Amino acid sequence: MNENSGQTPSSQSMRGSNQSGLRAWNERLLFTLLHTQGAMPKAEIARVTGLSAQTVSVIIRALEQDGFLEKGDPVRGRIGQPSVPMSLAANGAYFLGLKIGRRSSEMILIDFHGAIRDRRMLRHDWPEPKAARAFALKAAHELVQRLPEHDRARVAGMGIAQPFQIWDWSETISAPQAMMDRWRDCDLCADLGAQLPYPVFLRNDASAACGAELVFGTRAMPRDFVYFYIGFFIGGGVVLNGALHTGESGNSGALGSMPVRAPDGRTVQLIELASIFSLEQRLVTEGLDPDLLWTDPQDWPVPDHLISDWIARAAQAIAQATVACLAVIDFKAVVIDGWFPPAIRRRLLESVQAAMNAQNLAGIDRPLISEGSLGSDARALGAAALPLTDRFLITTEVGLGNGQTSGD
C-alpha cells in the first residue's frame, strides 16, 4: 500500500509555506546548483545563491552527513584558506530509467552524476503491457542487486518513457490493433509503483528524451526550446522557462501529430513523413531487411540515396512543423535528436536549417537549430531523470525570492 504512482506531482494549488518548506527549497537549490555547475566550494555557493555562508555551511554539512555530497581535494594556490569544492556524491542516489520502444525495451541504472552504471535490454516484435511489466520488475531487481549492498537503499525511484496513444497509429504502421489496444487501459506506472519500494513516474518517450537533454545535455540551453526526437515514431518535447512542460495529461509536445504539407500537396501528420518507420517502409519495398536500421544506432548500412530521400522529406516536414511551433511559443532553439547515427543527425540538421529559409517567418523570431547530445540513450536517460528531478531538483526557476528590496 503505497502512493507511489502519480505521474504528475498534483498541484496542491494554494498551500502556504513554512520554514521546513524553506529549508527543503534551499536544499534543492544546492542540489540543482551542483548538478548543473559541478563542484563548488561552500563560499562560492553562498555567493551565487545569496544565502549567508553560515546557512550554506549548515545545509551542506547535513547533506554531506546523509551521503548526498562529498568533499573534493582542497584547492590551494590562492590567497586565503584553501577552498574545499563540494560535489554530488556519485553514489548518493541511484535512479532507474525504463524505455519502452517499438523494437526493444531497455532499463538503465544511473548514479547521482547521471552516469549509466548498468543496463538490461529486451527485444520484442511489439511492445506488450504484460511483458513490459515482467521485464521491468526483473531488470529493476537485477540492476539493484548488482549494486553494493549499502547502496541498494539509495535507489530513489524509477521513470518510464513510453510512446503515448500508440493505438492511434496502429493502422499507419500496420500493427495489430488488438495488441496496441492492450495499452489503452494499462497503467504500468501505478502497477509498478504498487510493487516497488520507491516512486515510479511516467512520461511520453519523446518528452522524456527532451527532459534528458535538459537535465544531462552537454550544451547550455536557452530557457525555451522545442525538441524533436526521431525514433520509430517522431515525437517532441517542449521546455518552457527552463522546465519541461508536459501538460495535465502529459501529451504536450505531440509533434508527430502536427499537420504538414506533403510533397504531393496533401496535408498529413508529421509522423508520416519524419519517422524512421517511413524509411523502414521504403527499405521493405526495396527488398531490404528493416533490421538494418535497428541493430546498431551508430551505423546504418543502407544505400545512401534512400537515406537522402528520407532526410529531404523529413527535413522539409520538420521545418514546417517548426514554424508552427514558433507561432505558438517563442522558442529560442530547436533541438533535433534521435535513434540514428550522429552523421545522419548532422545531415538532417543541416537539411532542416536549409528548409527553414523557405518558410515565411514574418512576425516570429528565427531560432537556433541544433543537435541533441544524447542520441539513442536519450529516452532511457529521460526516464531516469524523472525521479531525480522529482526528489532533488528545482525545475520552475521561479522561487519565492529572498525578500531583499534592491535598495538603491
Place this chain on the structure above:
Amino acid sequence: MNENSGQTPSSQSMRGSNQSGLRAWNERLLFTLLHTQGAMPKAEIARVTGLSAQTVSVIIRALEQDGFLEKGDPVRGRIGQPSVPMSLAANGAYFLGLKIGRRSSEMILIDFHGAIRDRRMLRHDWPEPKAARAFALKAAHELVQRLPEHDRARVAGMGIAQPFQIWDWSETISAPQAMMDRWRDCDLCADLGAQLPYPVFLRNDASAACGAELVFGTRAMPRDFVYFYIGFFIGGGVVLNGALHTGESGNSGALGSMPVRAPDGRTVQLIELASIFSLEQRLVTEGLDPDLLWTDPQDWPVPDHLISDWIARAAQAIAQATVACLAVIDFKAVVIDGWFPPAIRRRLLESVQAAMNAQNLAGIDRPLISEGSLGSDARALGAAALPLTDRFLITTEVGLGNGQTSGD
C-alpha cells in the same frame, strides 16, 4: 533615475530564500486567494492554505493595516463566533492599462477589484510612438488626478499592450512602412518607466488580452489554454500551468504567424485569413465605409453575407491553427475573443467548433472551445493586469511547499 523598465522580471535564476521571502510569498498567496475566490474569513483562509490560524491572523492584520484588505459584515447564523470575511479593499491599489491599437489607443484605470474606474481614448490614423507617449503621459496624469487625493499614491503601476513587430505586416495592410518603422527602435516601456513614479510593463496586445481573461475572466479556466484575440490583427496568448507564458522576448502566442492552408490551396499566415482587416478590405472593395467596423464593437451594421463569408474563412483557418497549437502544447481549452459584437463572437465560435470536426486529431486530445468573457476591453484590462500580477499575485502555482510529508 529609477529602474522601472524591465518587461520581464529578469530571472534571478539561482537565488536562495529566507524568511522575508517566506513572508512575501505567503502575503502574495493570500492576495491571490482573495483575488480569485473573493471574500473569506481568516479561519477559512487558514484551512485552505494550510497555514496556522495565527499566521494568517498576523499577516491579514498587517495587510489590513496597510489598507490592502478590509473587513466585511460578520456572518452570523452558524454555531460559534461569527466569521468576519476579509476581502481586497477596492481602493487598496490602482493600476493603469494602456492599449495601443490600429485605430485608437486607450488608457484605463482599474481598482484592486479589477473594476474599470475611468478611461481616456485617442483616435488616430496610425499608431505612432511620439503621439502614443504624449497620450500616455497625459492620460495617466489626468486619471490619477481624478482620484481622491489620498488614493493617488496607491497607483501601483502601468501596463502597456501593443502589437509586436507590426512593421512586418505594413505591406499586408498597406500601411506606410516609414511610419511603422518608427516602432522598431522605440522602447515606450522604458521611456515611460523613466518618467513615472511607478513601474511600467509591456506586453504583446493579444497576450495581454489573454492575461486579462486569466486574471479577470469570469469562467473557471483549465491550467493550460490557448487564446485567440481577433482585432485589426489576430493574435494569441498561451496559458501554461495557470500562468501566461510570453517567452523571453514576449513573442509567444504569435498565432497570427501560424501557416494555414487558404481556401485556394496556398499556404498563408493566419493573420491574412482571420483578422478583421481582411473583412475591412472586403468592405472597401464593396464600396462600404470601413469605419462601420470600428465605431462600436457592440454593433456591426454590415451586410450579413460579408460577415458570413469572413466567419467561414476565419473559422476554417483558426481550426487549422488550433490543431497545430495542440500538437505543441496539450491545451485543454481554446478561447476565442475579439473586438466584435458578442453575437459575431458566438457565430465564429460555433463555426470553429464545426471546422474542428474536419481536422485530423490522431494523437492529440480534443479541447474545449469557448468564448472569452471580456471582449473589446480585454487588451486594456490585460495591460492593467501586468502591475497587479507583478506586485500582488502568484502566477507560477509551484511554490516551495510546506515540507509536511504526506504521512499515512
Place this chain on the structure above:
DNA sequence: TCAATACTAAATAAAAGTGATTTATTTATT
C-alpha cells in the same frame, strides 16, 4: 417563555520552535 448553561468556532496573545543572518573567531594559505 426565558434565563442559565453547554457547546462551538473564530480570533489572538504568549511561548516555543525552526531556520536564516550577523558577528566574531579560528584556520590555512600566499
Place this chain on the structure above:
DNA sequence: AATAAATAAATCACTTTTATTTAGTATTGA
C-alpha cells in the same frame, strides 16, 4: 601581515503550538 574559507555563538524573523478570550448557537429546566 593580509586574505579568504569555514564555523560557533548570538540574534532575528517568521511560523506553529498552546492556551485563552470572545461571540455566537443549542439545550435545558423552571
